[in-house]
Amino acid sequence: MTIVGHILGFPRIGLHRELKYALEYYWDGKIKEDKLLEIGRTLRARHWKQQKDSGIDWIPVGDFAWYDHVLTTSLMLNNIPDRHRIGQENINLNTLFRISRGYSLNEKLIPPSEMKKWFNTNYHYIVPEFVSTQKFKLNWTQLFDEIDEALSLKYTVKPILLGPISYLWLGKVKGKKFDRLSLLPNLLSVYQEILDILLSKNIDWIQIDEPILVLELPLRWLDAYLSAYEQLYGKVKLLLTTYFDGIYHQLDIITQLKIDGLHVDLVSNPDNIPLLHAQLPKHWVLSAGVVNGRNVWKTNLYDWFKKLYPLVGERRLWIGSSCSLLHSPIDLNTEIKLDKHIKEWFAFALQKCYEIKMLCAALNAKNTSNSTYEDTLSEHYASNNLRCYSSTIHDIQVKKRLEHIHDISYSRSSPYTTRATLQHKKLNLPLFPTTTIGSFPQTEEIRKLRSHFKSSQINKEDYYLNIKNYIKKIIMEQEKLDLDILVHGEPERNDMVEYFGENLNGFIFTQNGWVQSYGSRCVKPPVIVGDISRPKPITIEWISYAQSLTNKPIKGILTGPVTIMSWSFPREDIQRKTIALQLALSIRDEVIDLEKSGIGIIQIDEPALREGLPLKRSDQKKYLEWAINVFRITVSSVKDDTQIHTHMCYSEFSDIIHAILALDADVISIEAARSDEKMLTSIQHVINDLNEIGPGIYDIHSPNEPTQNDLIRRINQLLKYIPKQRLWINPDCGLKTRSWPEIQHSLNNMVSAAKLLRKQFNSS
Numbered sequence: 001m002t003i004v005g006h007i008l009g010f011p012r013i014g015l016h017r018e019l020k021y022a023l024e025y026y027w028d029g030k031i032k033e034d035k036l037l038e039i040g041r042t043l044r045a046r047h048w049k050q051q052k053d054s055g056i057d058w059i060p061v062g063d064f065a066w067y068d069h070v071l072t073t074s075l076m077l078n079n080i081p082d083r084h085r086i087g088q089e090n091i092n093l094n095t096l097f098r099i100s101r102g103y104s105l106n107e108k109l110i111p112p113s114e115m116k117k118w119f120n121t122n123y124h125y126i127v128p129e130f131v132s133t134q135k136f137k138l139n140w141t142q143l144f145d146e147i148d149e150a151l152s153l154k155y156t157v158k159p160i161l162l163g164p165i166s167y168l169w170l171g172k173v174k175g176k177k178f179d180r181l182s183l184l185p186n187l188l189s190v191y192q193e194i195l196d197i198l199l200s201k202n203i204d205w206i207q208i209d210e211p212i213l214v215l216e217l218p219l220r221w222l223d224a225y226l227s228a229y230e231q232l233y234g235k236v237k238l239l240l241t242t243y244f245d246g247i248y249h250q251l252d253i254i255t256q257l258k259i260d261g262l263h264v265d266l267v268s269n270p271d272n273i274p275l276l277h278a279q280l281p282k283h284w285v286l287s288a289g290v291v292n293g294r295n296v297w298k299t300n301l302y303d304w305f306k307k308l309y310p311l312v313g314e315r316r317l318w319i320g321s322s323c324s325l326l327h328s329p330i331d332l333n334t335e336i337k338l339d340k341h342i343k344e345w346f347a348f349a350l351q352k353c354y355e356i357k358m359l360c361a362a363l364n365a366k367n368t369s370n371s372t373y374e375d376t377l378s379e380h381y382a383s384n385n386l387r388c389y390s391s392t393i394h395d396i397q398v399k400k401r402l403e404h405i406h407d408i409s410y411s412r413s414s415p416y417t418t419r420a421t422l423q424h425k426k427l428n429l430p431l432f433p434t435t436t437i438g439s440f441p442q443t444e445e446i447r448k449l450r451s452h453f454k455s456s457q458i459n460k461e462d463y464y465l466n467i468k469n470y471i472k473k474i475i476m477e478q479e480k481l482d483l484d485i486l487v488h489g490e491p492e493r494n495d496m497v498e499y500f501g502e503n504l505n506g507f508i509f510t511q512n513g514w515v516q517s518y519g520s521r522c523v524k525p526p527v528i529v530g531d532i533s534r535p536k537p538i539t540i541e542w543i544s545y546a547q548s549l550t551n552k553p554i555k556g557i558l559t560g561p562v563t564i565m566s567w568s569f570p571r572e573d574i575q576r577k578t579i580a581l582q583l584a585l586s587i588r589d590e591v592i593d594l595e596k597s598g599i600g601i602i603q604i605d606e607p608a609l610r611e612g613l614p615l616k617r618s619d620q621k622k623y624l625e626w627a628i629n630v631f632r633i634t635v636s637s638v639k640d641d642t643q644i645h646t647h648m649c650y651s652e653f654s655d656i657i658h659a660i661l662a663l664d665a666d667v668i669s670i671e672a673a674r675s676d677e678k679m680l681t682s683i684q685h686v687i688n689d690l691n692e693i694g695p696g697i698y699d700i701h702s703p704n705e706p707t708q709n710d711l712i713r714r715i716n717q718l719l720k721y722i723p724k725q726r727l728w729i730n731p732d733c734g735l736k737t738r739s740w741p742e743i744q745h746s747l748n749n750m751v752s753a754a755k756l757l758r759k760q761f762n763s764s
């Protein structure tokens with residue numbers, strides 16, 4: 001019984017983001033479909049070969065997607081929303097892009113399907129839509145084509161399918177309400193057809209992803225698993241895969257399923273291997289996900305060797321990545337600028353494949369005498385063991401400050417009502433104050449300027465002078481628009497997390513560490529390698545310069561600790577909470593300096609607060625408790641008359657509304673223009689506990705410019721829910737992605753709408 005090494009999926013975007021560029025060229029009409037298809041084929045062939053060369057036995061197929069793998073599944077099942085179909089046309093790539101990106105038909109905009117975060121990652125999937133008359137049928141042959149492609153290249157293939165129950169769970173009902181589970185019988189018949197085809201291709205094993213099993217599911221859904229797998233069993237062998245959290249709470253159901261093996265993410269729940277072995281049916285494969293697919297650190301292989309060793313010979317064992325490597329950068333070897341000692345700590349996707357091979361080899365050699373494998377395994381991690389002595393990691397001052405964290409108050413000195421009176425007086429705020437979320441258009445020129453400064457093509461004096469000129473222009477524009485609260489516009493920032501990471505100790509940056517966020521969009525998260533501190537003020541020079549140019553109040557914008565941590569690759573040797581507290585102290589220092597330099601309004605952006613939520617409801621309370629405290633530590637030093645804002649980029653927060661209230665920010669701005677109703681209903685019952693609030697009053701990404709009347713209607717609607725003294729007027733976030741002419745009109749209409757209503761209310 002040889003131990004097999006496999007991964008749950010490989011990054012699809014390409015080391016140099018080849019797929020991103022190909023997609024964008026195709027969308028812009030710069031390349032034809034055959035060219036796009038060819039680039040996809042080349043990437044797959046390269047990735048398969050790289051995996052094979054790194055020692056992966058079973059090549060996963062079905063992880064490639066033109067936009068998103070959930071969307072590919074929808075196409076395979078012929079689940080195309082009516083609005084994205086054109087006439088009798090057969091499904092093609094353009095259908096796929098219409099669903100994911102929307103399109104215009106007779107000058108009317110047809111919206112795309114909704115995009116949602118993939119569990120607790122920063123990847124987004126396209127939400128399947130179900131209608132009561134839904135009929136699934138096998139349609140899109142991408143999976144089979146790609147299997148043929150890999151077979152023709154002589155690989156041993158392990159196809160990946162998104163399991164039927166997770167597929168139903170991840171989608172949403174459109175139109176008339178009905179029970180999604182009622183679609184299961186029809187769905188299963190298509191899955192059976194798929195399995196028959198795989199069988200005819202002599203496929204031995206498939207990976208069937210049922211990640212929702214890590215959640216706390218309603219009983220009905222659990223029951224559905226029993227009958228569903230009964231029907232799918234007996235054709236190709238089924239490896240049921242779960243990831244992102246443990247499944248121990250559901251073992252009694254899972255062990256009854258008709259499957260041939262189970263994959264468990266042991267990185268998120270490491271200590272239950274003996275329990276799993278004891279409970280799983282004897283003939284099942286246990287696939288141990290021990291190599292973290294979501295982070296960049298090397299795996300402590302020797303440690304896993306010791307834990308898995310007792311199972312060798314006792315049960316069929318596979319070794320795998322914890323989840324798909326989709327969430328990991330591709331190749332550490334291309335990071336030529338990284339310090340070589342630091343590089344020793346990491347493993348990217350290809351190195352992770354190699355780790356899997358090493359561990360398999362050591363376990364397979366268990367019974368050969370004088371095995372040198374154990375030495376190799378411990379050597380592999382030696383550099384990381386040395387990290388406990390590294391001075392780049394450990395900062396005694398940071399540790400001391402953390403020890404005394406309890407001396408810091410978690411609360412402002414006075415309650416909101418007292419603060420609000422003082423703030424409104426000091427800032428002289430009118431009814432319905434108008435403002436924006438923080439960024440203004442980032443022109444090509446600004447980007448060039450920053451990159452020239454980074455590569456030392458211009459000196460610091462020139463760079464500062466130029467950035468200040470932009471700030472001046474941004475201030476003048478806002479004065480012209482007559483906004484009440486201005487911002488400096490962030491021309492110096494490339495990205496809200498990277499910018500702060502670059503200015504804090506404890507972070508490092510990669511050259512090619514891209515990870516897909518959605519479609520053609522990729523992010524390059526910084527890596528938190530050590531204790532975090534702020535060597536010197538970060539934003540003061542820019543923000544106080546902006547304040548010197550105007551009599552109106554400037555709102556200083558900072559990124560919050562939880563967001564900086566969530567959008568970075570975190571350390572694994574300390575708890576997330578500790579990392580967040582270190583960040584909180586650094587941002588707190590910045591807040592203190594901003595206030596000292598005369599800034600009376602400070603906004604701490606926490607768009608990632610919600611995505612940090614643990615997947616199991618029962619774990620969420622603990623997370624929210626510390627995340628709230630982290631935010632409160634960041635701002636608790638300021639005087640009563642300094643106004644604290646926060647910004648969140650999602651509207652579905654009914655489940656964390658109490659946490660948002662507990663932040664006790666004076667003003668919260670939220671993204672709302674696209675899903676008004678959800679937002680308004682979730683705040684309705686807590687409106688009396690809510691301080692001031694600025695729901696985005698128009699979607700800045702929509703090409704339809706809102707008229708003054710549109711906006712007045714919208715504000716009047718908000719006023720049905722929100723008391724007038726508490727309502728702020730602002731657009732949704734993201735002005736940085738637009739051009740000046742695009743935003744000027746809308747903002748102008750927004751300000752005049754607010755003024756008009758202000759006049760009406762003041763005179764009545």
Ligand SMILES: [Zn+2]
Pocket residue numbers: 437607647648649671732733734
């Ligand atoms: Zn936002």
